[in-house]
Structures are given as C-alpha cells and as structure tokens.
Amino acid sequence: MKKKVFLSVLIGALVLFAAACGNNQNDKQTVPIDSKSTYKSVYSKSVFLGDSLLIGLEDVLEDSNVISNAGATALFALNEVDKIANKKPENVFILLGSDDLLWPVDNPIEDSLINYTKLIEEIKGKLPKTKVHVLSVTPVTKEAMKVEPRYKNITDYNKALEKMAVREKVNFIDLSPIFEKHQNLYNKDGIHFTANFYPLLLDHIEKYIDSSTNNGEVSNEL
Template sequence: MDRIRQRTKRRIVLGVCIAAAAAAVILIVLAVRGLLHKGADTSAGVEYIKAEEAGDITAIEKKISLLEQQDGSGEEGRSIKERFAGAVILGDSVAEGFEEYDILNASSVAAEIGVHLDELDGQISKVKELSPGVLFLYLGMNDVTATNGDVDRFVSEYKSVLDRLREEVPDAHIFVNSIFPVQEKALEEEPLLEKIPEYNDALKELCDGQTIAFIDNTDLVSDQYYEQDGIHFKADFYPVWAEHMAEVASL
C-alpha cells in the first residue's frame, strides 16, 4: 500500500510539473511566433525549446527524488527497524545485540545468550507467535565448541533446527548467516574456534542442499567492530550487518 501511495504521489507531482513545463513551452512558442512576424531569425528560439523539452523530465525526476529523500517516503528513506518490520532474527548473544543496542525492535529479535542448537524451544515458540515473512538465523558459534569440532554432528543438529522451523513457520523465507570469524585473542582462549571456516563450509553445503539462502559474512567485519573478547561486536557494527541481510533478502 505504501508503494502504491508513493507511485500515486510521484504521478501527481510529475503531472503538475509537466503541465507547468508545457505552459512554459507554449509561452516560448508564442514569443518565437511573434519574432517570425518581425522577420527575425528563430533558430535560437527553436533550439532553446528543444533543449527545454529534453531536460524537463530529468529535472522533474530529480525534484521528485529530492522530495522523497526529505520526507522519507522513498525506499531509501525507510529505517532499519521499518525494513525489518516483517522479519525476525533468531540467534545467540551476538544476534541479541540487535535488541540490546536498539537497532531492531524486540519483535524482530528472538535471541538468547549462550544458546545451543538443541536449546531453541523458547525461541522457536516466539518465532511461531510472531509469524514473520522472513527469518534470519545466526546460530553455531557456541556449537563449534559444544560439538568439540565434530562438523558432522553440527550439521545434523542444524538440519534438525531447519526442519522444525519449516514445520512451525512454513511461510517464512529462511536465511542462514555464516558464523562470524573471531580475533586471535579469542582463538588463544578457545582453539576450537579455528574450525569456524570448516563449519561454515559445511553449513553452506547444508543450505545448498536444502535450497535455503546462505549469507556469507566472512568479509563483513573488521577489527574496529570487535569487543574486547574478540567475539562479540560493538553497536556500530549492527547497522552494517542489518544492511547486509536486508540487501540479500530484498527488504
């Protein structure tokens, strides 16, 4: 409905502008005709009219675009919260940052600190209640250590989650985020996290087999975004991540 109103608005503004431009052209034509009666050279006037006609639509479109940017009615004017209004991200403490830092509304986040793939009953119930059109998953960081590096076990547990979500929210389009890399300090604390790339490869293969979109976040982060633990992220990273997901899901 918003898009229809936007198109209607554009048409109205475009129509008014074109009418004004047409009136201006008529006045110019009349002026040129006046010159004709005096035997004047009209070539300059004709060229001016042609230039005005060629430039009108482009100028009008630019004015409409500027108006939309000012009142926030265009696609680019929507906030992150508005774009995620019909979406939910289900995940662990990393995903919880969306709510903690007020990047997304609480109705768009179903996250819990330290959660594992076999501990999602409460979150899946919340997702079912919210019934989103789009569901993003960020899971697996805690399971790299919980599975003790057993990638096959990880894939089996993740598949069970996907199967359950398809039963509970069959109309949701599911997108699976890759597990974020961690900094060296985190690897020193927990060497098993070195296997994250291997887990991501297996997760992508699972998604490909399930015809589920896999969002590769490997190159999305940089050192400036990490908290002191080398795993979690500062507030200014979350809009970057949200934008990435929104682009992939066409929100």
C-alpha cells in the same frame, strides 16, 4: 569414568558461559535515531534467531524482532520454534554455531548440523511461506583464537553450514565481507561486537528481504 564425563561436561558448560558473558563487555555506542527507524521498518516482518552475538541487535530493532540467548546452540534453539511461528514473520535470519563449536561432544560440527537441520525443517514446517536465511558464523580475532583454539574450526563449520543450506533449500549468507571491509568491530573479548557492527550487518543482508515472494499472505504480528 562417570566423574570424568561429568567433569568434561562441566568444563564445556563453563567455557560456553564465559564466551557468552563476553557480550557484557560491549562498548556502548549509539546508532542514529533516523537509522534505527529505517531498520525497524525494513525488518518489521523479520525475526532474528541466535546466540549472544545478536544481543546487540536489540538496540537497533524492536525487541520482538530478535530472539537471542547467551550460550544458545542449534539444539537449544529448537525450543524457540513455536515462539517464531506465533510471530508469523516473512523472513527468519539465523545466526548460530559459535557456541556449538565449544560443545563438549566428539564431533561438534556434525552434532550441530544435525540439530540445525531439525531447526530449519521445523520452522519451514510451521511457516511454509517464510523465507529462512542462515548466516555464517562470524570470525574471531587472533587473540580470541589463542584463548580458545576451537574457534579455528569456524571456517570448516561454515563450509558445512553452506552445504546444509543448499540441501535444505534456504539462503546461506556469508558475513565475511563485512569484516574484510571494516575494522575495529570487536569488543575486548575479540568475539562479540560493538554497536558499529549491527547496522553493517543489516545493510549487508537487506538484499535478501523480499516480502513479495510471500504474495502478501504472511501477516505481520511481531
């Protein structure tokens, strides 16, 4: 019995690793320097927390504004709360869940949302004046879904994620309009993105930036 449990965990870990490593296949493209300067200014007091889907954002924003780890789940992200708190951001944008859906537990969605809730509450506890924004898990291509059928649960996960956001009184930001309006954003694995995605992401969520709600009391130490 112990061998079976160990094997299941090992297989799950390997799947997560494979999904995370797909990010290495990103096509190298360049965001115009002027655009980078604008985005860095707009998001200078924001922190993005996520898995490997956000790694490409480091090429657009300052490294200090992005905390992204390959294979990260809501559980693992709890280890980053102190790091976020030390930065004293006015906004925290969270993109997690893609790897949570692959975690080898009986109910990945339920398990993930328990930890996601803890994550939000810990951030709010340390940064009561900071606005927290939860981003929906991004869709994958049909080809990627054939390789990993568990991605079919993305829609259900996002519905549960939105309910959690309402319950925790934080913003839920649906990213699906980006993919409805734009094509060819994926790299070869059908999960991660080319550089073209990240400016679209930042443009899509910019309206949620409102530092005035903090009355200027949150300093920028990013």
